[in-house]
Amino acid sequence: MDLMEIDDDMYIDRHLSMEGLIPKVDFQRRKQPSRCVSVCLGLLCAVLLAGNIGQLINYEIFSHPASGDPMQSGYVQDRPQSSDNNSAAERKQLETRLTNLTTEKDQLHQSYDSVTAERDELKVSFNKVGNERDMLRASKEQRQSNYSDLQREKEELQTEFSALRANRDQLQSTYTSLKTNHDQMQLSYSSVTAERDEFKASFNNLQTEKDQLQREHSQLETNHSVLRREKGELQKKIDKIRARPCQTGWSKFDISCYFVSSVSKNWTSSRQECIEEGADLVVIDSLEEQEFLNMLMPKSQNAWIGLTDSLQEGTWMWVDGSNVTTQFWQPGQPNSYNGNQDCGENVQKTPGVGQWNDDGCFAVQNWICEK
Template sequence: MDSMEIDDNIYMKNLTMEGLISQDFQTRKQPSRCVTACLGLLCAALLAGNLGQIIYYETISRPVSADPTQANYSTLTQGDQLQSSCDALNAERKQLEARLSDLTKEKDQLQQSYSSSTTERDEFKATFNDLKNERDQLQASYNTLKQESDQLHTSYNEMQRNFEGLKTNQNNLTASNDQLQTNYSNLKREKDKLQILCITLITNRDLLQRNYSLLKKSKDQLERNYNTLSISKNHLETSYNSLWKDKEQLQSLYKNLRGEKEQLQTNYSSLAADRDQLEKKIDKVRGKPCQTGWRKFDISCYFVSAVKKNWTLGRQDCFTKGADLVVVDSRDEQGFINALLQSGQNAWIGLTDILQEGTWMWVDGTPVTTTYWQPGQPNSFSGNQDCGEIVPKSSGVGEWNDDGCFAEQIWICEK
């Protein structure tokens, strides 16, 4: 019993330290000691009652004395005393029995309370073990969450660095865009100046042409009057030589102006082409979405026709769509347009040597540097194959072939 009480006290102490129950629960075991003391007192009272009954029976059973009167009187006196004692003992016994009954009931109640407390203790102990296990699980979950939090923090820092890098790239692209816009504005102003200069030169050219015509008429008139004006021959010859020199100077000036005009026209065409390319690049850099039916790759949009036409008509169709036949700039682009076609479905591309046989150029004027010709191509069969086409392949990036520009097949536009 003592060892059990010690273990219970230790357990109650542990529960108290865990904050589950209070110290008042330990006092529930004290009534059991009171019941033990009361039962001891009741046994002592019953023993005293038994001793009183023994003395009573021994007194009655003693032999009668020689004097009957004295003996009867003594017997009656003793009997009255014993009766009184017996009544008192019986009353006390009844009280003790009632007290014993109450104590028994109290003991049973205490026993039930003890059993209930023991059950409650076991439940608290099980609950404590469950809470301890739950605490361990929560600790493990906390450690896991802490590791995940550290990983997320590391990922956040990495994303922050990437964001700063993207922001720097955006700033650089914005600065490049501003620079291109400035260059475009400068080129536009220069173009306007060149247009004004060109108009001025044309006006001067027309004036010189009229002057030249007048001089020529004067020369003819002088030639007709040469025979009739022999007196003024020397003067006319001098005038004629002077006019001839002026004419030669005017012709030289006219040739120079014409050369300058052609040079300006060439420069204007070059600037216009550069302007168009810059506008296309600006539109591509701004990332405009592709129209319906067009496919996106890198910064360009591609369109595969559904009908077949010759190379020239196919290119004109691209013009109507604000585009031109595709110009292949990289192996990735070659692989992309190869994937747009089905097997056996050749398509026109922006490749030609119409301007000079054997010198292949792209439609935007750039020379061909990287090629994907089929073996033995281009061969300009019968000397009449001046347009390039792509031959799709299931593996690789496809190949090129030269064909007659009059052949009808599908084409690929790029813008």
């Protein structure tokens, strides 16, 4: 912050004047340098004004005692002696007051001189402070110039630092990229080396497997010859079986004979009847067989077949232990109604291939045997 400038007119713009003896005080202040000085000067003017009034009163009383209005002179001469004594006492009091006022006037003169001396000292101090302010301003300007130079140098250093940091970041990025490439190449080399070893081991294994396969091929050739011979023998047996007629009451299809009962029993009893005949409940594994059985069955009758999920709910199997591969279930079947339908039946309601349904094994109906 700059120092406050103070003008000489801030102290007194006009000289004090009063009756030609004391200057009359009139303050015109732009900026007040000292509140104490202003208060002192005001008090000084008030006291001097009171002293001047007292002098005027004293002058009127004691300077014209015998002159003036004749009426007043006659009044003085005609006053009684007691009045003269009172006047003498009053005159003495006035003389005392005059002395006191004179003393106060001298004191005020001394106070005025003291205040004037303080004002001069303040002017000297003001000039000193002004010089110091000018020196501080010059120092401030020099420091401002130095600050500007330092700021410029700082900006140049900042620019250079930013360039160096960008260069460092670029070098760091390049180094990171090179290191990444190096690591990738090292990894690739390790991977290629491992693959080479794996390929070498695989080649050795393949060579071993090739030798093994060659040996197995020779063995398979031998087995193939044996199987072809066995196949011929089995074909002869099949042809002989196909040519053999089924017993009375049984119907022939392919190499099997089928029997449809005319009485009704539950699923377990029906299977037992088939076993006693050297057969079992029918196992259906083709569409042609299903169509053939559908023709054997009486119209609008159901018949037990060798299908059950009694061992595991939902897993249907044939009585010979084979899985169900070809299926002819009615829509929505099997549904295990009431949770106790574990045996399969063939349903013939309309001409065609017929359909299957799950039913309770305790139900009684016809059955179909196969041998």
